[in-house]
Amino acid sequence: MKDIDIAVIGGGAAGIAAARTLADAGRDVLILEASDRLGGRAHTVHVAGLPIDLGAGWLHSAPKNPWVAIAEARGFAICRARPRWGEQWRGLGFSKAEQDGLWSAFAAFQEAMATPPPSDLASDLLPPDGEWNASLDALSGYINGAPMREMSVTDWRAYDEAAINVDWRVADGYGALVAAHATGLRAALATPVTAIDSSGTRLRIETPRGAIIAGTAIVTVSTNVLASGAIHLPGHDAILHAASELPLGLADKLFFTLEDGEEVDANAHLLGNPRSAITGTYTLRPFGRPVVECMLGGEGARAMEQEGLDGAAAFAVGELCGLLGSEWRKKLRFVAGSAWGRETWVLGSYSHALPGKHGARKVLATPVDSRIRFAGEACSEGEFSTAHGAYNSGVTVAKALL
Structure with missing residues (x-):
């Protein structure tokens, strides 16, 4: 002993x-x-x-x-190098006007958070039938690991007030x-x-x-x-x-090696489907390396953990080919992924109130x-x-x- x-x-x-x-x-x-x-x-x-x-x-x-x-x-x-999450490479599947619409909706949501509703529910700050509500749910998934309907406005505000909007990588x-x-x-x-x-x-x-x-x-x-x-x-x-x-919410990652992708800008970004809460956010050639990194959060991560890593990889390749063309199927090879909800000693990604x-x-x-x-x-x-x-x-x- x-x-x-x-x-x-x-x-x-x-x-x-x-x-x-x-x-x-x-x-x-x-x-x-x-x-x-x-x-x-x-x-x-x-x-x-x-x-x-x-x-x-x-x-x-x-x-x-x-x-x-x-x-x-x-x-x-x-x-x-600054992250390019707010951009859509070449506007593929997501025009500049649509991008402006989404980010305006997100800015309006952030302003509304200044006065939490009695329920403290983030989803109660969304406009009924808002055009970008599904995409805002996806964003909540990436940021918090959970959809709007499970998020505390007070908690989210506390994070935003403490954060500095500068992000680097190792x-x-x-x-x-x-x-x-x-x-x-x-x-x-x-x-x-x-x-x-x-x-x-x-x-x-x-x-x-x-x-x-x-x-x-x-x-x-x-x-x-x-x-x-x-x-x-x-x-x-x-x-x-x-x-x-x-x-703990869920945020999972999938990685693919990339062949013949030199025409893509280093650290280029794509949002898979800006009209869905279940979609991936993709970084193409991070650090200029021949890799594609996919992140799934909230509803998307939950759905893909049910599918398993192979099913999640197939979903991601489908989204990428839908934006970049079917020839990309031959360029991508799935090499690694996470499913934090299935890690026995963790059981999720990061906390939200x-x-x-x-x-x-x-x-x-x-x-x-x-x-x-x-x-x-x-x-x-x-x-x-x-x-x-x-x-x-x-x-x-x-x-x-x-």
């Missing part, structure tokens, strides 16, 4: 940030990670010699994002950067925590590989894992209830027992759903223990 000072449960961005802060301060800390790798929802894989981010991919709010300085200190190159992968920040830290992989017993003077943490005794614990697992009851936490009903009010439940974030971050703290993107009141929000949450909790 191991006896340690501090156990960090979960080896994602928050857990790594907390453990790094504590270890650098000379504390005895051990990361307990249920999966076989560190990084959590930041996960870089290499396909055809190219780094691909299956999870977090953008350094959101880059001027204040702590991962920027970490990247520079660790020798990771940062790409500062050339070698955001997931690789997060994992690199754990270099030298002690970690037990494939070690899921099943219970935390706080009845004694020290915590008894149960795992399939044996019990661990710790003075304190920082829990950084996802809200969906917490709400599922996967970790038995007596005396923490308020915390678990708060987690259930902050469910249910309508009227933005206050659950503060509840989740407020300890019931001073020896057991909670951290992660869902604990942030304005930087949730991001790797930098997770990082800042982990550092805050670690400093509180120090």
